[in-house]
Amino acid sequence: MLILSNEEIESFLTIDKCIGALEKAYKSWDEGKAINRPRTDLVMPSSTEAGVYAFKSMEAGLYDPPIVAMRINSDIIRWQQQGGRVIKTKVPAAPGNKYVGLVMLFSTATGEPLAMFPDGVVQRMRVASSSALAARYLAREDAGTLAILGSGWQAGSHLPAMCAVRNIKQVNVYSPTQANRETFVKEMAQKVAAEVRPVDSAEEAMRDADIIASTTNSLTQVVSPEWVRPGIHLTCVRVPELGDETIRKIDRLVIHSHQHAPENYIAGFGDEGIESHDAIDIIRKGPAQARESKVEHPFWLESPELRDLVTGRAQGRADAHESTCFLNNIGIGLQFAAVGAAVLSEAKSKGAGHEIPTDWFLETVHP
């Protein structure tokens, strides 16, 4: 079984490979040649002070390559106010102040575990690649200016991903902390041919923008409805970044998956009326706020999915004047199967990673 690190994966996994692998996987899924188990979350109090423990899992299988991927997150979560917004943060509570996210790959030919690696690089690459794949169908062909909101992990994958599908000449980067956006811009300028520049406000980032990528961890609106102009393409990594008013202004909306929220299994947090379907709210807002809120069926859930775009069942951009949007509303295991298989293939051809005995994870008994 191959063990890989985020650093190794980052060194060889290209955005083009990811986009290609995802496009093929969505088509296979549509043809009944792939399966996907939607995400489930276990949510319970953590013994770590003031934290909530959440265990997420999802899995998917492909015919070609014959692989199953399981993605697991074992998170301690807290909430904090930051600049008037509620920010959900994962607490790096594992040894060395680290997080725990894993991808495991299995062969459907032999059953054996093939590889195991942290999910960080694959996680951001698959989100950005899905956004870029959608942009290929939804952004104007001549889109040349990209606005990036945020300077974190997802911003760093979305910027090159958008440059991979459109001939981007200029990137305006805004995030609230000046030092963060400047460091980010320096790093990104090495990676893409476009001019990448930091700007002092979100409004300034919007100037001349053809594509807006909101890649923050905000749980409240960051994309103003005013920015929805003719010809614009919007994308986001969390639905709340846009908010209902912004979403309603868009002419053509495509979402990632018709599964809205994970299926939740919840224990604890008192008997004061937190229902099991509120678990997503516990994760978003914390136990106290979850008690006072209702989960509603979002209006945008009837929109076509990314796989409809890829197979041509849903129309992409119809003309230069439409406003379009791709809502990365929830992740699916299929993305990890597609990108995970690409990681394994590249790692094998490059001799990357290190093997541990597969035999540790096999058994002679018929269970």
Place this chain on the structure above:
Amino acid sequence: MLILSNEEIESFLTIDKCIGALEKAYKSWDEGKAINRPRTDLVMPSSTEAGVYAFKSMEAGLYDPPIVAMRINSDIIRWQQQGGRVIKTKVPAAPGNKYVGLVMLFSTATGEPLAMFPDGVVQRMRVASSSALAARYLAREDAGTLAILGSGWQAGSHLPAMCAVRNIKQVNVYSPTQANRETFVKEMAQKVAAEVRPVDSAEEAMRDADIIASTTNSLTQVVSPEWVRPGIHLTCVRVPELGDETIRKIDRLVIHSHQHAPENYIAGFGDEGIESHDAIDIIRKGPAQARESKVEHPFWLESPELRDLVTGRAQGRADAHESTCFLNNIGIGLQFAAVGAAVLSEAKSKGAGHEIPTDWFLETVHP
């Protein structure tokens, strides 16, 4: 992260520890201090000839100890006729002709992965311990004779488990192949105080039996309705071993879980009308038979669960004349959390297993 083998686990895990851990976990679950995600199966054709690939997963979390367990099976499955019965077999297609079943444990305090080990020993111990826990409430106090049908992996755990909860003086073992039952009897005679003897027919095994444990891999009836006598206690590892007629004759029935079948995600097998809820049938009978069968809602699903017995919400045996039965209808992740935590605790105190760097599975990036 601790890696353990089946042999190591078998060397230190006692049936008493398992029964105790399970009893505590069922109570915690009932108090809202544990969570359980029911089993899901991904089912698709395997590229291995004539096989079906199935990926099963389930997970559960406990407050005390603060642990989450995930159990995974990555199986190649085939069907064969054997003595007039259809037997489902898992194909040992992994390197060295092995099977793939795994348990992973995570800390809910830090999120970190704590241990990973093959599921074989834990799998059979948790099934047998659940059967024994049920027998503690359902078998006659003075039960002294045990009939075991089967001489395989589950038979080997059920025999000592039943001896742990009742003062068993004699065990009658029947399985169709004489050599198998004789080898099994020799092995078991070392493990329990009771007299263990092979018999030539199932009918002979039933003579004077107070408890019948059907522990075969048969998908058709092995327990005749005639064997349901006053005072008897029945237990089985698969529902089809009993069959509807036998189950209907029982005075007091308790099942393991109200979840009847796994939630299934299925791809392939042609477009000739296999519905997603037929996946359990694909696994039981093979794709061809699954097309011609309907999944029905079993009548026994309204019976109380094991946790109802443990918490006293459901009555145990009411008198010496009742016939009782425990149907081990489906496994749940909670069993793996309870027994897995016991395994980890014992392994730590004995210094068993070997550590691999936890850091391989951690990351510094906020996913």
